[in-house]
Amino acid sequence: MAKPPAPKSADTGERIAKVLAHAGVASRREAERMIEDGRVSLNGKVLTTPAVKVGPGDDVRVDGKPIAEKPPTRLWRHHKPDGLVTTHADPQGRETVFQALPKDMGRVISIGRLDLTSEGLLLLTNDGELARVLELPSTGWTRRYRVRAYGDITEEAIQKLKNGITVEGVKYGPIEVVVDRRTGSNTWLNVGLKEGKNREVRKVLSAVGLTVNRLLRTAYGPFQLGALEKGKTEEIRRSVLREQLGKLYPLDADGYPLKDGGKAADNTGRAVSRPAKPRPAKPHSTKPRGSNPGKRPDNKARKPDAHHRRKP
Known part of the structure; x- marks a missing residue:
């Protein structure tokens, strides 16, 4: 430039x-x-x-x-496996999420993170401003997780999490916890939260006596993990992206x-x-002919007589 x-x-x-x-x-x-x-x-x-x-x-x-030059905004769903770090460069030399992505995606950044042992839905974008907007708690998007944890949880603990909890001086907002099933000494939970602070699920469940041994993110706002295979990446169609972002982060037809x-x-x-949209043509008047003063009254359409018909 x-x-x-x-x-x-x-x-x-x-x-x-x-x-x-x-x-x-x-x-x-x-x-x-x-x-x-x-x-x-x-x-x-x-x-x-x-x-x-x-x-x-x-x-x-x-x-x-x-x-x-600024490209159109794009968004991808990625199924992160465990064992990868969500960073572009790891000081310890561990494999990163971005090293395993298709090269034709170009440079992208993650919307939020999943830690080394967490897996599931990770949203990726080429627009850092969109990432910032979607990470804000004020956006109101719920992150949903399937969690397997060692131990049992009481209704009192569930209510405590629902009201918000403070752990080691950090205050966490309301967290929705629903018990799915119990298998031996483990409990399967469905967890929903809006903040997404560092290792939030593990920390708050530890505070109520549970040790998380598997954590899978299944949704981030309206975007679902669905049947996306582990390690795979899929771009969200522009029309779907525009619809789901709406007024939160409006995009034009080109993205x-x-x-x-x-x-x-x-x-x-x-x-x-932006170019002004052309004004729509005014609709034809439904007022019967002859209703205006000075006009010859004629409420019937004139039919062409034989004299005016074109000869073949």
Whole structure:
């Protein structure tokens, strides 16, 4: 991208971390860390703070390479097996979820995480801003799990979790727990929660005397694991994605985010005007002919006589 002819006002454009997130470089939080590490430059100047805005034509680079133009928002369902970490690079050298993904997906990030021994539905996207929105508890989407745990749970403990619980100084919101069945010394549970804090299911169940030995996420909001095979990835159709996101994260027909009440975002994430929709033609009047003053009354359609018929 070419450099702009003149500096822009600090009141225009989008925050740099948001631009990087929209471009699929990283989540907004990770983008801020990249800026702090001196990996991001704007118009040739290395940034030291995320409190910078970007406008059209600005040259944004990460590790010296220009960021790609913003692609349409995409979302995938992935059935994560246990034994993989949900990170792009693991300091301990363990295999990651992203190493096993199809190469033609490009760079994607996860919406939330599943720890090493957890399995099930993991949502992946190329839009870091969408990931941020869907991770927020205020979004109201429920994460559902099938849990096998050693021990038994009482109705008192279930009610305690339903009202919210504090564990080691961390307050957790209401958690829905339904006992499915008991097999020997294990109990199978269906668990639903809206926050998704770090290792939340394991910690809250441990606080009421249960030890989780298998954890499978079956749903994240409206998106279900279903019959997706372990290790497989499937893209969610654009029409389904638009329908399920609705006003939470509106997309246009091409999959680009809509901002500011129905405006499409350009490659920097700024809102741009959308073409005006053509006005529908006015319906024909149902008023009988001859009802207007000055018009010759004629309530019957005139039939062409033989004199006016065209000869074959």
